[in-house]
Amino acid sequence: MSIRESxxxxxxxxxxxxxxxxxxxxxxxxxVERVAIPLIQRDYxxxxxxxxxxxxxxxxxxxxxxxxxxxxSVGLDFIYGEVHNDGTFEPLDGQxxxxxxxxxxxxxxxxxxxxxxxxxxxxxxxxxxxSARLFCERLVxxxxxxxxxxxxxxxxxxxxxxxxxxxxxxTIRAMLVTIxxxxxxxxxxxxxxxxxxxxxxxxxxxxxQLLPIDDMGAAEDLYIKMxxxxxxxxxxxxxxxxxGQLVDEAGGFEDFGHKIDGDWTDVLWPYRxxxxxxxxxxxRYFDFLMEVCEWRExxxxxxxxxxxxxxxxxxxxxxxPRHREHLSFMHGAFETWVAEPNLRDYFESLFKTTLDGDxxxxxxxxxxxxxxxxxxxxxxxxxxxxxxxxxxxxxxLLAVLVHRQHQTPDVAARLRSLRNVNEASQFEMRVTNxxxxxxxxxxxxxxxxxDALATFNTNQVNEEKAKQDLRTxxxxxxxxxxxxxxxxxxxxxxxxxxxxxxxxxxxxxxxxAFEPTRWPLVTGTLLACGAYQRGYQNSDRFQxxxxxxxxxxxxxxxxxxxxxxxxxxxxxxxxMLDLIADADTQDVEIALGEIARDFTKSRAxxxxxDWRYHLVRYPEMREGNxxxxxxxxxxxxxxxxxxxxxxxxxxxxxxYLYAIWSEAGRPSxxxxxxxxxxxxxxxxxxxxxxxxxxxxxSGGLALRNGDSASDEGTLKAxxxxxxxxxCEDGWLLRTPQRSHAGELxxxxxxxxxxxxxxxxxITAGL
Numbered sequence: 001m002s003i004r005e006s007x008x009x010x011x012x013x014x015x016x017x018x019x020x021x022x023x024x025x026x027x028x029x030x031x032v033e034r035v036a037i038p039l040i041q042r043d044y045x046x047x048x049x050x051x052x053x054x055x056x057x058x059x060x061x062x063x064x065x066x067x068x069x070x071x072x073s074v075g076l077d078f079i080y081g082e083v084h085n086d087g088t089f090e091p092l093d094g095q096x097x098x099x100x101x102x103x104x105x106x107x108x109x110x111x112x113x114x115x116x117x118x119x120x121x122x123x124x125x126x127x128x129x130x131s132a133r134l135f136c137e138r139l140v141x142x143x144x145x146x147x148x149x150x151x152x153x154x155x156x157x158x159x160x161x162x163x164x165x166x167x168x169x170x171t172i173r174a175m176l177v178t179i180x181x182x183x184x185x186x187x188x189x190x191x192x193x194x195x196x197x198x199x200x201x202x203x204x205x206x207x208x209q210l211l212p213i214d215d216m217g218a219a220e221d222l223y224i225k226m227x228x229x230x231x232x233x234x235x236x237x238x239x240x241x242x243x244g245q246l247v248d249e250a251g252g253f254e255d256f257g258h259k260i261d262g263d264w265t266d267v268l269w270p271y272r273x274x275x276x277x278x279x280x281x282x283x284r285y286f287d288f289l290m291e292v293c294e295w296r297e298x299x300x301x302x303x304x305x306x307x308x309x310x311x312x313x314x315x316x317x318x319x320x321p322r323h324r325e326h327l328s329f330m331h332g333a334f335e336t337w338v339a340e341p342n343l344r345d346y347f348e349s350l351f352k353t354t355l356d357g358d359x360x361x362x363x364x365x366x367x368x369x370x371x372x373x374x375x376x377x378x379x380x381x382x383x384x385x386x387x388x389x390x391x392x393x394x395x396x397l398l399a400v401l402v403h404r405q406h407q408t409p410d411v412a413a414r415l416r417s418l419r420n421v422n423e424a425s426q427f428e429m430r431v432t433n434x435x436x437x438x439x440x441x442x443x444x445x446x447x448x449x450x451d452a453l454a455t456f457n458t459n460q461v462n463e464e465k466a467k468q469d470l471r472t473x474x475x476x477x478x479x480x481x482x483x484x485x486x487x488x489x490x491x492x493x494x495x496x497x498x499x500x501x502x503x504x505x506x507x508x509x510x511x512x513a514f515e516p517t518r519w520p521l522v523t524g525t526l527l528a529c530g531a532y533q534r535g536y537q538n539s540d541r542f543q544x545x546x547x548x549x550x551x552x553x554x555x556x557x558x559x560x561x562x563x564x565x566x567x568x569x570x571x572x573x574x575x576m577l578d579l580i581a582d583a584d585t586q587d588v589e590i591a592l593g594e595i596a597r598d599f600t601k602s603r604a605x606x607x608x609x610d611w612r613y614h615l616v617r618y619p620e621m622r623e624g625n626x627x628x629x630x631x632x633x634x635x636x637x638x639x640x641x642x643x644x645x646x647x648x649x650x651x652x653x654x655x656y657l658y659a660i661w662s663e664a665g666r667p668s669x670x671x672x673x674x675x676x677x678x679x680x681x682x683x684x685x686x687x688x689x690x691x692x693x694x695x696x697x698s699g700g701l702a703l704r705n706g707d708s709a710s711d712e713g714t715l716k717a718x719x720x721x722x723x724x725x726x727c728e729d730g731w732l733l734r735t736p737q738r739s740h741a742g743e744l745x746x747x748x749x750x751x752x753x754x755x756x757x758x759x760x761x762i763t764a765g766l
Contacts, residue, residue, distance in 0.1 A: 013078065013211035013258075017204045018101040021089075022120035030212050033087030033120075035102075036127030041095045044132075047174025047181075056238040057178065059309045061185045063242050064104065067205040068197045069189060074245035076208040077257035083212040090127070093261070096237060097208070098124070100178060102136075107152070107182045108198065110143035111191035117141065131163070132171045138162070152179045209257045235308065236279035239286070242309045246316045250323055253331050260334075267337045270344075271376050281376035283308070288379045288389075289333050290315060292398055293326040295438040300431055329405075336404040337372070344370050350400065350415060352486075355511075360416045361486040363423065364390060371397040391429050392422040395441050402445040414445055417464045420485060420492030421453055424460035424561050459561035460493060470499050480507035489514055489553045495561040496570045502578075509577040512588040520547035521592040522576075523622040527615055528599035529579070530572025532556070533629075533636070534565070540634050540679060544627040552627045607747040608740060611636050618659040618751055629655065630679035637743075638696050638750065641679040651676050656696035657685040660754035669762045682729075690766045694758065697732070698744075701754050704730035706766070714764050722757065733757065 014026050021032050037044075046057050067074040079094030091098055102124045109115040116122070122140045126132035144155045153176040156162055166172045186194065197205040240260060247256040260282075268278040268285070286308065293315045294300075313319075315326045340346050351369040352359040359369065366388055368374045375397055378388040399418055403411045418441060422429070429437075436455040443452040450468075453461050471478050484507045485492045497503055513522055523545045526532055534543035534556060546552035556569055563570070576595065583591040596616050603613040615621050624642040632639035640655040641648070651674045661673055673685040684693030690706035692715055703719060705712050719731040726732075735753060737744040 013209050015207055016210045017198075017201075017207050018098070018105060019121045019199055020201060020204075021210055022123060030083040031087050032083060032089040032210075032212055034123035034125075035089050035091065035098060036125055037095050037099070037129075037132075038090040038092075038127060041091070044096065044099045044126075044171040044174045044178075046096045046100055047177035049177060052235070055307065056235060057181055059242060059307065060100065060238050061181060063245055064100075064206060065185050065189075067245070068186075068194045072245070072249045073203070073205050073207060074241070075248045075257060076206065076241045077244045078209045078211055078261040080211045080261075081213070088127075089212055094208070097241065099175070101206070103175060103178050104182055105198070106139055106143070107179060107186065108191045108195050110148075111146050112195055113146040115140060115143035126171060129169075129171060131166055131169045132175075134163075135166060135169075135172050135175065152183050153177070236283050239283065239308045239312070243286075243312050243316070246312060247327065249318060250316060250327055253327075256331075259331075263338045264334045267334065267343070268376060271373050284379040285333075285376050286312075286330075288375050288394065288397070289330050292394070292438055293329060295435045296326075296442075297322070298435045300435065329401075332405045333401050336401065343372055347371060347373075347400075350412070351396075355483065355486050355488070360412070360419050362393070362396065362419070363488065363491055364393075366390075371400065391431070391434065391437075392419075392426075394434075395422055395437055398438060399441055399445045402442050406446050408445055408448075410448060411445075413468075414448055416482070416485065416492075417450070417468075418444065420464060421456040421460045423491040424493050424558070425455075425457040427560065428455060428457060457560060459495065459563070463493065463495060463499075463561055466499050467494070470503075474501060477501065477504055480504045483507055483511060487511065487514065489550050490558060491554065493558045493561045495559075495563045495566050496557040496573050498570070498574060502574070505581040506574065506577040509580040509588075510573075513577070513580055513592065514553070515588075516548070516550070518589060518592065519545065519553070520619060520622065521589060521596070523547055523627070524616045524619060525592040525596045526572050526576050527612055528596045529575040530568060531612060532569040532572035534559070534569075538634075540630045540632070542629045542631060542636060544622070544629060546625055546627040547622060549625055549627075552625075556627070604749070607738070609746040609749050610740070610743075611638065611640065614656070614659065614749070614751060617749070618663070620659045620662040621655040623658075624653065632679070632698070638698050638746070639679075641675070641683075648678050649676075654683045654685070654696065656751065656754070657683065657694070659751045660694075660696075660758060661685060663751055663755035664758045667758070667762055670758065687761060687766050692761060692766045694754065694761075696750065696754070699737070700732055700734040701750065701757060702727065702729050702732050703757075711766055714766055715761075718760055718764055718766075722760075 014029065016024060023031060023033060045053065046060070048054075063074050066072070076094075076097050079091055079098065081089050081091035081094070083089050102121070105121050106115060109119070117140050125136045138161050139156075142159060142161055144152055148155055156176065156179075157167075244257055244260075247253065253259075264282075265278060268281045271281050272278045273280065290308070290311050294311070297315070297320075316323050316330070320326070337343060347370040348359065350359050351362050351371065353362060353367045353369055355361065362369065362371075366374065366378070371393055374389055374393065379394075381388040396415065396419065399415055400411075402408065403414075408414070433455055440452050440455055443449065450461050450465050467481060471481065480503055481494070484490055484494055484497065484503070487510070490496075494503075497506060513525075526545060532544075536542075543552075543556060545556050557566070557573065559565060579595050580588060580591050583594070585591055585594075600613055600617045603609065621640075621642065624644055626643050626646050628643040628646060629636065630641045630643070630648070631637060638656060642653045642655040642658070644650065644652050654673060654675055657673045661667075661670055664670075669687055669689065671686050671688050673683075675681075675683045682695060684695050684704065686693045687706070690708060690711045692706040692711060693704045695702050703715065703724065705715055715731070719733065722733055724731040724733040733753070735750050736747045738747055739745075
């Protein structure tokens with residue numbers, strides 16, 4: 001196709017080259033006689049010396065060199081601008097590319113000994129910058145000798161016509177840097193051969209799509225949208241030109257330049273930042289698309305220093321057998337949004353961030369229903385080692401794209417199941433697994449086949465199959481199942497529920513009971529309904545719920561969806577929820593309290609004051625944030641630590657001593673009972689003055705002497721009066737006990753006994 005022909009019947013602008021644009025007359029288009037960079041443009045920035053710009057400049061020149069020395073061409077996308085009545089073209093987008101092309105033409109022309117002001121392409125200047133305008137004129141009027149052996153900048157700055165003050169002009173300094181970079185890159189090539197490729201009108205090596213507009217209206221408003229004024233050179237400008245070349249080489253969609261500067265910019269425009277440009281948003285979305293394609297190839301990028309251009313070439317270049325597949329995915333990933341009138345509304349129809357409303361709930365600190373916006377805003381950004389746009393977000397957005405490109409059915413149900421397996425697969429959710437995840441998600445969204453999700457948590461995949469069967473047989477349960485799945489604690493996993501019709505009334509009871517403000521009550525009420533705690537093999541550690549931390553409840557009620565492991569919790573939860581659902585009162589807090597009180601009363605009537613009774617009866621014994629307890633000899637009993645943090649290398653409470661101190665009114669005469677170290681170490685709660693100590697042991701309450709021998713008699717008299725007997729540590733006040741199910745349990749409430757003893761010690765002056 002001739003560069004003087006319109007690319008498409010309905011396409012605005014036309015394809016041309018730097019040389020051909022001057023004096024070119026296209027039907028319906030104004031003629032361009034000269035190029036003048038307007039005031040609203042930035043300084044020429046492609047010659048800056050910072051690392052980022054140097055990389056962009058080198059990449060751009062590499063692309064130009066490849067086009068001039070090879071058989072392929074490079075397209076530099078759209079260049080927009082206003083054409084005045086005198087034929088002066090003022091670019092609003094494309095200044096950097098035009099300036100570099102002018103300098104490239106000048107370099108090759110002077111090497112051929114043919115620089116002349118009579119050549120139309122030399123009519124290039126910075127109209128409102130006198131120094132830059134004069135510099136361009138002097139370059140044309142006083143070219144170096146064709147056999148110049150020194151860097152051109154050294155020769156130029158040594159000439160009499162070069163003004164000393166120009167060294168302070170950023171545009172001129174940048175031009176000199178670029179001239180030297182061009183000389184270094186093209187010094188070994190034949191200038192005649194390069195010029196022939198550069199000036200070939202029918203098959204140009206370097207071209208762009210020119211959009212000259214003679215009546216633009218509010219030019220500065222359009223300029224802001226075309227992302228230039230006062231902004232530094234962006235990575236996107238260089239990447240866009242490079243990508244356009246790859247698309248052109250691949251013979252892909254011919255309207256790439258028009259799309260990226262037109263429809264696709266319009267898609268991203270509502271998401272622009274305070275800088276009124278969408279360059280960063282484009283790059284983040286391209287980063288997402290390229291990383292998905294890399295994962296499809298089975299690649300896991302480990303070198304963050306790899307440039308976007310190198311990544312694009314590896315994916316979209318002719319050397320990749322799947323380049324057309326990747327280009328098609330990229331094109332579709334942009335084009336699918338063009339006809340969507342409101343992207344925010346569309347994503348809000350699919351996702352939500354709260355329990356109420358339609359759609360699939362997304363979770364996390366940065367949760368948002370508009371995954372496209374989130375991707376453009378923070379894809380690739382890290383907080384420490386954490387991705388701000390998570391891998392689960394990535395898979396959900398990919399699923400939406402697959403659905404839109406393949407028009408898959410049942411998208412709401414498939415997205416819901418995918419969300420569920422995503423959340424249940426956080427252990428598996430690693431970058432090294434993403435190649436498998438990406439391909440499995442693609443297949444699943446297209447087919448709905450759960451067996452495709454082979455790398456995800458197997459328990460959850462099996463649960464999704466079971467829930468699908470349950471919904472098919474009992475469609476009336478669909479709303480209840482969905483609300484449970486969307487609960488912040490469960491996040492899609494219902495392994496703590498029987499998948500039966502009982503799920504309907506239990507769902508509403510669960511939602512009411514597991515309001516965060518009620519967690520302190522639930523820690524006791526759930527234990528009243530069953531010994532739901534998690535034990536660990538060969539460990540003294542036990543896991544209960546937390547009064548304030550949802551991740552702890554997820555561990556107790558979800559924990560990778562292993563229904564066998566969760567059986568005790570499932571039984572206790574079912575009992576509690578059934579009691580709530582059947583309660584006479586509609587006040588859930590009253591119902592929770594009644595369940596707990598009924599349990600402790602029953603235990604007291606049986607004179608069975610075991611560890612469960614005490615934990616349910618005394619909320620102080622359930623205050624630990626983590627819900628982690630350590631028992632003696634791998635058992636829960638009367639020696640129990642309650643952790644505030646996840647490890648014993650921190651301060652924690654002895655559950656019984658803390659309850660005794662609290663029941664006694666937390667007297668100031670007693671040192672606040674915090675402990676540190678392993679749970680096997682004896683823990684003594686001490687009176688502040690005498691340092692007389694008290695601790696809970698399996699047989700009762702032990703007391704020891706303090707620092708003063710004068711206090712020993714007082715303690716002895718008090719212990720003898722209470723019926724305590726001497727022991728290795730001092731005195732042991734045995735609690736009456738009897739055997740139950742093979743273990744000894746107290747027949748009295750030892751917290752009440754301990755509180756009374758503590759008051760007596762204080763009254764005695766100890």
